[in-house]
Amino acid sequence: MKSDLILSNICQYISLSPVEKEYFLNLLEEENLSKKEFLLSQGESCNHIYFVNSGILRAFHINQDGKDATVMFAVKDWWITDMYCFLNVLPSMVNIQVVAPCSVLKLSKNNLDKLYDEIPMFNKFFRILMQNAYCREQLRTIQNLSLPALERYEQFIKKYPHIANAVALKQIASYLGITPEFLSAIRAKKD
């Protein structure tokens, strides 16, 4: 199991002894997925949090009208799950689907709870992870509320150039909350 990336992800915020590292790694499971596979489907129970070793994932919600809203993308070195449903043991509100072939490490809710008990310093790690996620979402909310579609698009490609290059335009449109046709139109008008 490839473990160097996840360890360096964690050790940027907390220090772990070799024993602790070993304990942590033993709680993980590796999973490999090919394009279009679903890591999680809306309505299913969401029992794991995933760390991306390689590849690209997309989390999206389909509403009653069938409209697709992209919640987030995850690339190498990112964590992803339906956090609300994971934490509260509820059926997932989102799908997580593979955009580019993935290798992920998964940690179950039970194992995460064990981890908090055994190595309380992981509370600090996930505090920082949650802080960052919250701040990202809040900034996105501000931009969704205050910027027109073209500017949101420009901010997106500026902030996530590697993602913008790797995913379909219609998926970016879904992240921005506009139709692919409209994204196409404003891109064309831009020049």
Added chain:
Amino acid sequence: MKSDLILSNICQYISLSPVEKEYFLNLLEEENLSKKEFLLSQGESCNHIYFVNSGILRAFHINQDGKDATVMFAVKDWWITDMYCFLNVLPSMVNIQVVAPCSVLKLSKNNLDKLYDEIPMFNKFFRILMQNAYCREQLRTIQNLSLPALERYEQFIKKYPHIANAVALKQIASYLGITPEFLSAIRAKKD
């Protein structure tokens, strides 16, 4: 200083000894504010996180065009700050203004850092706080992307009835990302 509410807020997630409670309370400062006062102004440095003992606050961003976007409301028993700028010691992106006369307890970034050192269990508390904040924001993003204005309005008054009753309609419109005129129109059409 009124301390029972903040202690019960914290002790719903972690246990503190009397000594720890005392230590924590000594890091806080009380502040009382009247309507329309600013707890924080856009561009200022954001050095504190605030716990609301009573009253109502509104955090909002004003963009280049002067458009007002409400980031969040905070009522009794809520925490509020510009989290991104607080954590990263950056000029605030939001204003925090008093909607109804407030009593707040403030904790500085320096004191929070001390607190993490002295009582590491506070990492767990703020982890849970950040988890909840992140999940709330993410749900809001999904709704912003997938629901029309009327349904977002209905969700808002269902989720926060006490806030909906206490703040101006134009502030709710600003939270929903629509103009007050349009909110007025869809409310009228509803019947």
Added chain:
DNA sequence: TCAATTTCTTAATATATCTTATTTTTTTAA
């Protein structure tokens, strides 16, 4: 390599939401 599928673009029309202006209602402060 090639047929099939998916994605992207374009354009016409439709709809949601905004802007501006005015009037009515509510709240505030002296």
Added chain:
DNA sequence: TTAAAAAAATAAGATATATTAAGAAATTGA
């Protein structure tokens, strides 16, 4: 209590974005 200020409602016209449909381009899978 009342005048002033702020908020809310209404409505007409403007704009951003959606919908539908079709064709072009790119990608996929056999």
